[in-house]
Amino acid sequence: MTIDLRDLEGLETPLYYYDMRLLQQTIDEITTCMSGYPYSTHYAVKANCNPEILKTIAGAGFGADCVSGGEVRAALEAGFPASEISYAGVGKTDAEIRYGIEEGIGSFNAESVEELEIIAEIARKCGRKANVVFRINPDIDAHTHHYITTGIAENKFGIDMRRLDDAIKVVTDNPELNFIGLHFHIGSQITNMEPFELLCDRILQLQAKVEKAGLKVKVINVGGGLGIDYDFPDMHPISDFRHYFEVFKRRLPLRSGQRLLCELGRSLVGQCGSLITRVIYVKRGVEKQFLIVDGGMSDLLRPALYGAHHAIENISAQARGEREQDRYDVVGPICESADVFSKSELMLKSRRGDFVAFRSGGAYGESMASNYNMRNHPGTYYRY
Numbered sequence: 001m002t003i004d005l006r007d008l009e010g011l012e013t014p015l016y017y018y019d020m021r022l023l024q025q026t027i028d029e030i031t032t033c034m035s036g037y038p039y040s041t042h043y044a045v046k047a048n049c050n051p052e053i054l055k056t057i058a059g060a061g062f063g064a065d066c067v068s069g070g071e072v073r074a075a076l077e078a079g080f081p082a083s084e085i086s087y088a089g090v091g092k093t094d095a096e097i098r099y100g101i102e103e104g105i106g107s108f109n110a111e112s113v114e115e116l117e118i119i120a121e122i123a124r125k126c127g128r129k130a131n132v133v134f135r136i137n138p139d140i141d142a143h144t145h146h147y148i149t150t151g152i153a154e155n156k157f158g159i160d161m162r163r164l165d166d167a168i169k170v171v172t173d174n175p176e177l178n179f180i181g182l183h184f185h186i187g188s189q190i191t192n193m194e195p196f197e198l199l200c201d202r203i204l205q206l207q208a209k210v211e212k213a214g215l216k217v218k219v220i221n222v223g224g225g226l227g228i229d230y231d232f233p234d235m236h237p238i239s240d241f242r243h244y245f246e247v248f249k250r251r252l253p254l255r256s257g258q259r260l261l262c263e264l265g266r267s268l269v270g271q272c273g274s275l276i277t278r279v280i281y282v283k284r285g286v287e288k289q290f291l292i293v294d295g296g297m298s299d300l301l302r303p304a305l306y307g308a309h310h311a312i313e314n315i316s317a318q319a320r321g322e323r324e325q326d327r328y329d330v331v332g333p334i335c336e337s338a339d340v341f342s343k344s345e346l347m348l349k350s351r352r353g354d355f356v357a358f359r360s361g362g363a364y365g366e367s368m369a370s371n372y373n374m375r376n377h378p379g380t381y382y383r384y
């Protein structure tokens, strides 16, 4: 992505800078890879629910994958058609389920047998039918960070495969439930294709089991999880969607009338955003020096939450042709020891007032921002 220093002068920091051209190029690449196949993308709204981003993605004809009633509302407001909204989440409340039924969303991705029963009960009360998909925990290790792996048996997500028979019984017993397919989501920031390959094999197995019970699988939702290059965002501004979709083209043969959905989040929006901050102080300690910037974990939580590292660039030092480098602990102003972006980061020599960018912040950046320490929500700037 391109960050132009001239765009930044006079803007209040911290702010999220979005390269809308890169977002469009990413959308176009996904569309190209899907074309000719009965594939659709339901964008995972939680990655970034900024209204401009949502509108751009809705405008491309993609659907939305939501995990709360608030996200369903945001998706509808941004122009995603209700029929192209899938709604996952382990703890949907009665009010959220009712809202989804009234709006006629495309599917509830049920994460437990208990939830299926409640959806049936609420649909009955509303006098409506509800499309349901089983979100199944396929017990596949995505070999990613333990906070972002979702598809192994010990975590809270999805229906345990051993309870599939019970789930089938609920849909056959309740005519309000219109079973349409299967859903999986194995984790996030997956850069090796092997977990997706294993997932295909598991899907075919489970599909056979469900069909044997007389249910028809119209939709196979393979979830999201494709990773991005946090180390070299300019070398790989767009993820390897070709390779990703090839896995499904090769390993997951579809029947006629069947549709494959994927729920890309991070790989769609991750590289188009950067958190822009300014240096408040260069603080010299005894053994190290700190670069204290005006953005912190309330603006970009991933380093504190997952120990994630974002590429850090001093844009002002680049612009003045600075050649000397130095090591800094790059930290925010929040009163928490976890408010550290990077330790001993080798950077161009920095000064008070410099603009410092944290790259690859388009996903799980702005959407996770909080008001902790009574701070403002970060600002936004869009480059078209």
Ligand SMILES: *Cc1c(COP(=O)(O)O)cnc(C)c1O
Pocket (backbone or CB within 6 Å): 044, 046, 047, 065, 067, 088, 185, 187, 188, 189, 223, 224, 225, 226, 263, 264, 265, 266, 267, 363
């Ligand atoms: C978070 C989430 C996604 C998106 O994951 P990414 O790693 O951002 O692609 C997709 N599906 C579900 C159900 C999710 O919860």
